[in-house]
Amino acid sequence: MNVNDFDFYLPEELIAQTPLLDRTASRLLVLNKQTGEIKDDFFSSLLTYLSPGDCLVLNDTRVLPARLFGVKTDTGAKVEILLLKQLEGDRWETLVKPAKRIKSGTTIRFGEGELVATCVEESDHGGRVLEFQYDGIFYEVLDQLGKMPLPPYIKEQLEDQERYQTVYAKNRGSAAAPTAGLHFTEALLEAARQKGVHVAFITLHVGLGTFRPVNVEKLEDHDMHAEFYQMSKETAFLLNQVKEKGGRIVAVGTTSARTLETIASEHVEFRETSGWTSIFIYPGYTFKGIDGLVTNFHLPKSTLVMLVSALAGRENILRAYEHAVEEEYRFFSFGDAMLIIE
Known part of the structure; x- marks a missing residue:
């Protein structure tokens, strides 16, 4: 068909x-x-x-509040991350925008540094494997810093x-x-x-x-x-x-x-x-x-x-x-x- x-x-x-x-x-x-x-x-x-x-x-x-907004630690350039799937340990399959800024070895800081990610693998279409460092429990940190990953056709902010x-x-x-x-x-x-x-x-x-x-x-x-x-x-x-x-x-x-x-x-x-x-x-x-x-x-x-x-x-x-x-x-x-x- x-x-x-x-x-x-x-x-x-x-x-x-x-x-x-x-x-x-x-x-x-x-x-x-x-x-x-x-x-x-x-x-x-x-x-x-x-x-x-x-x-x-x-x-x-x-x-998951899987949308994260951070900055590159070396240049301060803004980066948006979408968590897709947990791999092993603290490694996650993600989508990154703009992907061209994130190469293997790049580090990204979220919030006041409560969460830091290092790019450990690159793939097609903006895909990156990131490894996260944090204190405490990952999901609690994510609840503080993450936003709901609303579909791209929804332009309004979600209050609740x-x-x-x-x-x-x-x-x-x-x-x-x-x-x-x-x-x-x-x-x-x-x-x-x-x-x-x-x-x-x-x-x-x-x-x-x-x-x-x-x-x-x-x-x-x-x-x-x-x-x-x-x-x-x-x-x-x-x-x-x-x-x-x-x-x-x-x-x-x-x-x-x-x-x-x-x-x-x-x-x-x-x-x-x-x-x-x-x-x-x-x-x-x-x-x-x-x-x-x-x-x-x-x-x-x-x-x-x-x-x-x-x-x-x-x-x-x-x-x-x-x-x-x-x-x-x-x-x-x-x-x-x-x-x-x-």
């Missing part, structure tokens, strides 16, 4: 720049993945589309850093939020449990591959960035029980969907496991783990649009997105939501 098959018109003014005060106040476009039928609703009504015995699966990753975290965020390690989960509150999750809808958690640490454009014409030529995932014994047991009893597994976010599909593809059933996934889901893929998906609206020609097209059909998705534009839904990370289900 061709990347241009997943393009659509999106007015820039529909890109949400700030989150709503009430997480559940977002709109919800409900798409029947078989018939293509579209219904407009609100996220607060999500549970009316779920039945007792169904299961919501949420990604409990926590976003926690608004770019889900209410159930627990395991630190993401470079971006699993944004479909931003719509949930503790009250809505409790209401789900009261209705008999199971709530389960997995972890996938979101990498910057989420925002990376597809730079090839044919989908088959695209390589996905690997991301770390983890499923507990308790979650695996619950999901297998839901399947056996005929309940539906509804992934919250494409990160949850990719994790569930990776495990179901490798092991047939769900099981306690962890590892790295670079699964690329696009039309033609047969889903083995999930029955439905709660998701936000994604960028044109992105791997995420391809994933939802695999679940509901490309024509259905493009028609739903056209409807969302006409009805002025809010797009991307702080935007409205879509439920794809039968």
Whole structure:
């Protein structure tokens, strides 16, 4: 398939720049993945589309305040760092701007020197491996000095850093939020449990591959960035029980969907496991783990649009997105939501 098959018109003014005060106040476009039928609703009504015995699966990753602003120790030139992945010890894979200023051996100071980094390896496209020196606990220093790594299409400053975290965020390690989960509150999750809808958690640490454009014409030529995932014994047991009893597994976010599909593809059933996934889901893929998906609206020609097209059909998705534009839904990370289900 061709990347241009997943393009659509999106007015820039529909890109949400700030989150709503009430997480559940977002709109919800409900798409029947078989018939293509579209219904407009609100996220607060999500549970009316779920039945007792169904299961919501949420990604409990926590976003690191991974954007750091520092200066070169030799010249004082300003440098911006984005932490991508911890390697071994205090070495991290990072993106650096401007990269040409940072060569192997360059040192960078952050804050008043509470954190210092030395470049130990150079790679393409602004990639650098940095080794950090600090006193105390790294994540506590990062909480003091780091900023939330908001996506490049968000120009507004975020007043409350926690608004770019889900209410159930627990395991630190993401470079971006699993944004479909931003719509949930503790009250809505409790209401789900009261209705008999199971709530389960997995972890996938979101990498910057989420925002990376597809730079090839044919989908088959695209390589996905690997991301770390983890499923507990308790979650695996619950999901297998839901399947056996005929309940539906509804992934919250494409990160949850990719994790569930990776495990179901490798092991047939769900099981306690962890590892790295670079699964690329696009039309033609047969889903083995999930029955439905709660998701936000994604960028044109992105791997995420391809994933939802695999679940509901490309024509259905493009028609739903056209409807969302006409009805002025809010797009991307702080935007409205879509439920794809039968």
